[in-house]
Amino acid sequence: MLLEAPRFALPETLGEALAARAERPEAVVVAGGTEVMPDLLWRNRTAAGFLSLRRVAALRGTTTDGGELVIGAGTPVAALTTAPDGGLRAAASSLGTPLVRTEATIGGNVVSALPYRNLLPTLLAGGATLELTSATGTRVVPFDGFVTAPGVTGLREGELLTAVRMPVHVGFADYAKVGRRNAQFVATVSAAVVSRDGVARLAFGNAGPTPLRSDAVDTAATALLDGRATPEDLRATVAAAVDPPEDTVASAEYRRHALGVLAVRLVTRAAVDAGLGS
Amino acid sequence: MFANMATGGIGASVRRPDGPAKVRGEFSYAGDLTAEGMLIGVTVRSPHPHARILGIDTTAARAMDGVHAVLTVDDVPGDRHFGLVLRDEPVLADGVVRYAGEPVAVVAAVDAATARRAARAVEVTYEVLPALTDPQLALTAASIHPDGNVYRHVSYSCGDPDARGVVTVENTYRIGMQDPAFLAPEAGLARPTPDGGVAIEVATQWLHSDQKQIGWATGLPPEKVHVSLAGVGGAFGGREDVTLQTHACLLALATGRPVKIEYTREESFLAHRQRHPGTIWLRHSADADGRIVSVEGRVLLDGGAYASTSPVVITNTVTLLQGPYRVDNGRFEGWSVRTNNPSCGAMRGFGVPQAAFAHEAQLDALAAALDLDPVEVRLTNALQRGDVATFGQRFDAPTPVREVIEGLRAIPLPTGPAKLPGGVGRAAEGGTVRRGVGWAVTMKNLAFSEGHVDESTAEVSLRDGHATVHTACAEVGQGFVTVAEQVARTVLGATTVEVVQPDTLVASAGSTSASRQTMASGTAVYRACLAVRDRLLGRVARAHGLDAATLTVADGVVCAAGRPLGPVATAAPGQTFRATEHFQHPATHPLGSAEGGMYVAFGFSAMRAVVDVDVELGLVSVVQVASCQDVGTVVNPVQLRGQIEGGIVQGMGLALMEEVVVADGLITNPDFQDYLIPTIVDVPEVVSTYVTDPEPGMPHGWKGVGEPPLVTAVPVVAAAVRAATGLPLPAVPIKPEHIALGIGAAPTVTWTTPRPADPDRPRGAVIDEEPHDAPGTMAEEGAPSG
Amino acid sequence: MSAVEDPRTDVAGGTDGADGSVTFGLTVDGTAHEVTARWDESLLTVLRDRLGVRGPKTGCAHGRCGACAVKADLGDGGHVLCACLVPAATAAGGTVETIASISGPDGALSDVQEAFLAEGAVQCGICTSGFVTAATELLETNPDPTRPEIEAALYGNLCRCTGYGRIVAAVETAARTRRAATR
Incomplete structure (x- = not known):
């Protein structure tokens, strides 16, 4: 332990960290602090103590x-x-x-x-x-x-x-996100694609309460990848699969729309990468 | 603060005298203040936008170790109310809270943690009342304040408002609430003084306004309230109103100790004044060649819970609806109203960005309806010197509207690669991006208006070539310290100049706002320097047996009939020459007055924006903004460029991303994660050119430059996005979904039978109704206007 | 509104007192300190309020503006970070270099500082120490940055006055000066 106090533990090894975790079940585990510190400041979260993994x-x-x-x-x-x-x-x-x-x-x-x-x-x-x-x-x-x-x-x-x-994918992988500024923004929505051996797999951020993917979307994405479906097909499938939030940043309607656009664009990039698209 | 020994007079890109300390991180800002025995003050704020206070129990808070004072409205020894224009705002909530975040009590304790715990221990019992958050309803709803719900109603016409050309276009425009978002949150340190008074160092825009309002609340006469400027980390209007000043002074007086208050970012959003959100309806009628025949406009600004400058801002918005165009016939009306939303007041542009966004959208709509080039329509209607404004004032100074438009045309369009919309999110594809080019031209009034005295005073001394300049002009980052130094070098030939930290020991300089300080305080410094120079030359004349009238100062050298006599620095060894000079602009008059104009001066600005838009996702990249501005004589090219570029980016922020979102009276985004200001990735290339017609009546012909860039940037960015998308986009900020989903109504175009103006109708402004609620207690120094 | 009461990190849970304090060593700008702070205090609070090191500024205190940027070595070689986001005690035994550690030879202004003045990249200046810190780090790793690279390196620093144009110009000027000096 680099530092140990009643409300703060700074282990150096994984063993020390696990021991501290067991001893301090109430402590908030903090690594970089970049989420936890604003949480304490802005989201009224309180903490009984820190277990920092920063030095492990x-x-x-x-x-x-x-x-x-x-x-x-x-x-x-x-x-x-x-x-x-x-x-x-x-x-x-x-x-x-x-x-x-x-x-x-x-x-x-x-x-x-x-x-x-x-x-x-x-x-x-x-x-x-x-x-x-x-x-x-x-x-x-x-x-x-x-x-x-x-x-x-x-x-x-x-x-x-x-x-x-x-x-480790030998195929294509990419990610894109949409916000209201061109840098330093929380994703209004986001999407990731992995394509390998002619099969595409998509996942979405802020498309529902948790990170979201669906077999139906992947089927439609794969179909778009090999030219068996149109972009509109994929967009419709995405629109049916997602359940995005409505808030002051964006409407659910916009999010649903943008998720479809991102899905099509990422799959199109994968197709281009695979030499399948234009 | 000593400058380089280089000449560095007017017209040179002199470096800021405070620059070396700033780049070393050694410059002291208000948040850096500290004092022996200092207590920390914390504010208890209302969580409700509207509630009756049934009781405040401070017992537990007072009993805590380390707590020195807990003050409520009952502890305010003087007047319980303050305000820049109307004294309608309680120092601490007086039985009712009218916005979420309103100060209810203040606590002073030995450290921040103790003070915050004590603040949480103050028990306030509220009876929550329905919140009036719709400004339209405010016009008819029951009053939420004894002074009523209308801060000011203005209504006037000129010529024949019912005159018609061949077409009318009309639409309703909406402008969101922008936050000044200066980067250093409010801070100040107050101390009791031995004479029973109080002294405060504070980041402010207007020392004497603070002094007066602190005096009201404390019951102290002005000579016992000493205000001095602490380092200011940006202002943009947001520090014009009192926030923590009075609280810190009351706590210092109550405890007998120095008390520092420093807001958090969230408190800063809650406490200071935002730019007024508003709704503007405009109808333009024009001939087939695009010449404007008549304009009708209505404005509703949400002033929030307390008046601040709402009674003044509304007049700016309404009178400048005409834009920089000749409008002989019109009818204009507007209200600024009280709601339970956050209070709004001064922000760079002071009511004019709202007007500019609306009138420029209208000019483009008119051009589109008539199938004319939007630039030609603007040239056709451009104001010229000698024209009369809708509000009755003759433009009797250079009015280079055509010149700023023509100046822009010379700037080439950008070539080469541009940043993709969406930036680091990598969402856009090259093939999905459409480019748009938009134009906008605006007029901004400069300095205070409508009879509010616009003045400043400078004390200057000179000894052995070293000049000292003392004014109460708040340096907030804009660079007045540099301008003052340049004036002293040019006029006095000083080799070194010290610009003394502003305080209330010298007479008022008014607010650092309204693009006014180079004109007001710069001119006061110029006059004081002239007086000091004349004293020096008189002394030299006597010593050399020369006629003082033949003596001049040039480049730091005293000359007799043009022949060098010797350096200013050695002209009168050991002798100190002093002068105090005052400057006041010619008087202005209320709207509708027969005695004279409302405004001191005007600045004109034209811009062209080039944007790339990912239409499917609604993402925008601003590629280039080209600007041509009427700036008078250029005092400092680098600082001028800084004002232009900074203003453009703030305006672009309002156009594309900045909005304080208020839901049921609560700010939902009081932080920099969710309130977005442009980053370095968002900003365009800026090409800046100038029209340099000297401003009459000003030394060297200088004039204010700070606000026009922001005013024009809002409509020009919107125009470019419209051009790229073909969408009407009648609201700012333009959100991605407005573009992607095509949200927003198009202007209504109506073809009409021409109806010439009735020649018997008078030119100039005719007040249609008496103002519903004329400003009451005018601050004796004059309320600000921008 | 997330919190009118403003629960700053330094008061989370109201943890003053013996069990809430942490004592650790920290070297700041070459000076070794023994710091006693509350367990949840940020490095920025410790620097400014406990050690009186005022070069790093408080702009937002939630990692968005970069006014508090410092170079810190928490046992992993050192990099520029937002001091407001780092629980101070995680830096135990570490070193921090603030803007006060940046200068040219013999205490003169560094090339970056000089360029910020020459190009007009400073107005109110509250963002300046963060920008100078981040730009100095950029030029150490990339002596000839393109404009997109400058933007990519500096978008964690917000400026409300300048519109950034003069800041980009300053970094370009500093890079040119440095390349000329080392040629």
Whole structure:
């Protein structure tokens, strides 16, 4: 432990972090602080204490394991802006600001679990899995289904998210988001695509209470990819699959429309990349 | 603050004297203030937009360790009400709260954490009342304030409003609420003074207005209220009203200790005044060649809970609906009204961006209806010197409307790659983007208006070539300190200049607003420098046995009949020369007055914007804004460019993204995650050119330049987006869904039988009705106007 | 409205007192400090209010404006970040370089600072220390940035006065000056 106080723990190793997690169930786990600190300031959230993972070196960095990228949960988003996955690169490069990305982590983005968080559609489309570690061991769960409601995940008591595993795609992956400004904006809506071997998979942000994908959308996207369907078909399928919020930033109608546009554009990019489109 | 030894007179791009400290991070802002034994003040604010206060229990808060004072309205020793124009706003809520965020109590404690805990411990019992949040309903609803719901109603006509050409176009336009969003939140530090008075260092735009209003609340005479300027991190109108000034002083007096208050970003949104949101209906009638025959307009501005400058802003909006065009026949009416929404007041442009957005959309609609070039329509109608405004004032100074339009035409359109709409989100595709080009021309009144005295005073001294300049002009970032230095160098030949931090030991300079400080305080400094120079030259003349009338100062050297005698710095060793000079613009008069015009001066500006729009998603990239502005004589080219570029980007913000969203009286986005101002990725290339007709009556012919760029940027960006999309887009900010879903009604075009103006109808403004609610207690110094 | 009461981070839960404090070492602009702060205080609060280091500015305190940008090494080599977003105690044993650590030889203005003055990139100046900090970092990693690269590096810093045009010009000028000096 670099620092230990009744309301603050700063472990250096994963072991110390897990022990602290067990000892301090009420503490808020904080990595970069870029979500937690504004939460305390703006969203009236209170915390009983911090367990900071910021100095656990083992959680930072990316390795390759077989066909998967293993991204430590404490890896800063800035490091993902050069990731080998096009979707991750794009999502990371448009997250927050350059000054935020140096501290924001992939783990924080996942665990904060709001539907507009940048990295989530990419992880969902890419078929990512999560390493959840507790004092008793590690379990690996699909990211699909991990977020159960805005801000709510399947993380169990005593568990920490320790790594995100992302299949290394040989195909095409991309991400795009729409907002009301040209930099530094929360996604009004967002979308990610992965296409490989003629099959497209899409996922959406702020298209419902949790990151969203659907088999019907992927079927329509794949059909568009190989020319068996029209853009209008995909847009109609997306419109039926999503349930976006209505708020002062945008209407649900606009979001539904924009999700369809993004879906078509991303699949079209995948088709061009595969030499299938114009 | 010492400047370089370089010449650095008027016309040179002199560097800011406060620049080195700012780039080193050493400049002291209000938020950096600290004092021995300082307490921290925190404000208890109403969570309700409208409620009756049944009780305030401060017992628990007062009992907390470290709490030195908890004040409510009952602890205000002087007048309980304040305000820039009408004294209708309670210092602390007096039985009723009328907007969410209204101060109810203030706490001073040993540190911020204690003060905030104590603030939470103040128990306020509210009986929630229905909130009046629709400004249209405010006109007829029961009063939510003893002074009524209408701040001011103006109504006038000129010529024959019923005259018609071959076509009329009409539409209703909507402008959202913009926040000044200066980057340094409000802060100030007040201390009790040994004479029983109080001194405050504060980030403000108008020291003497603060002094007066603090005096009202504390019951202290002006000589016992000392206000000095702390470092100001931007203002844009948002620091013209009192926010924390009075509270900090009351707490300092109550505790006998220095008290600092610094708002958070959220409090800043709640506490200061926003730009008025409004609805404007306009109907233009024109001949087949595009010449305007008549204009009719109606304006409704939501002033929010308290008056601030609402009675003045509405007149600006209504009278400038004509734009920089000759309009002989018209009928104009407007209201600014009270609601339970956030209070609105001054923001850069002061009512005119709203008018400009509407009249420029109308000019384009007129051109489209008649199948004419929109630039030609503007040239056809351009005001000229000697024309008479709808409000009766003759344009008797240079009125270079044609010139600014022609100046723009010379600027080439952008070539080469442009940033894609949507920026870092990477949503746009090259093939989905359409380019649009729009034009806009505007007129902005400069300086205070309608009889409000516009004046300033400067004290200048000179000793051995070192000049000291003292005014009460608030430096808020615009660069008055540089201008003052340049004037002293040019007129006095000073080698070094110190611009003293402004305070109330010198007479009022008025507000740093209304594009007015170069004209008012710059001229006061100029006059004081002339007087000091004459004293110096008199001394030199006596010493050399010369006729003072033959002596001049040029480039830091005293000359006799053009022949150098020696440097100013050594002309009178050890001698100090001083002068205090006052400047006041010629008087202005209320709307409809037969005695003279409403406004001191006008600035004209034309812009052309080029935008790329992803029409499917409604995303916009502003590629280029070209500007040609009537700026008088250029005082400092780099600072001028800074005003133009900064103003354009603020106007573009209102056009595309900036809006304080108020739902049921509550601001839903009081932070920089959800209130969006342009980032460096959003901004266009700016090409800036000028028309430099000297302004009559001003030294060197200088004039104000700060507001026109913002005023014109709003309509020009909207026009370009319309051109790219073919959509009417009658509201700003333009949201992506307005474009993607085609939201917003098109102008109504009606073909009419021409009806010439009745020649018996009088030219000039005729007040149609007496103002419903004339401004009551005018501040003796004059309320601001922009 | 999310919170009229304004629960700043320094009061979350109202945790003054012995159990809420944390003590740690922090080196700021070359000076070692032992800091005692509340557990949830931001690095910005510690710098400004506890250590009196006023170069980093408070603009929004939620990571959107960049006025508080500092270069910090939290055991991983150091980079520029928003001090308002960092729980101060996570920097235990770390080092922070604020705008006060940026200067040219012999305490003169750095090339970036000089260019900000020359190009008129400073008006009110509340954003300036953050911009100078971020631009200095940019030029260390990319001595010849294109305009899009400058924009990509600086969009975490907001300016309300200048419209950014002079800021871009200043960074370009500083880069030219630096390349000329090292040629």
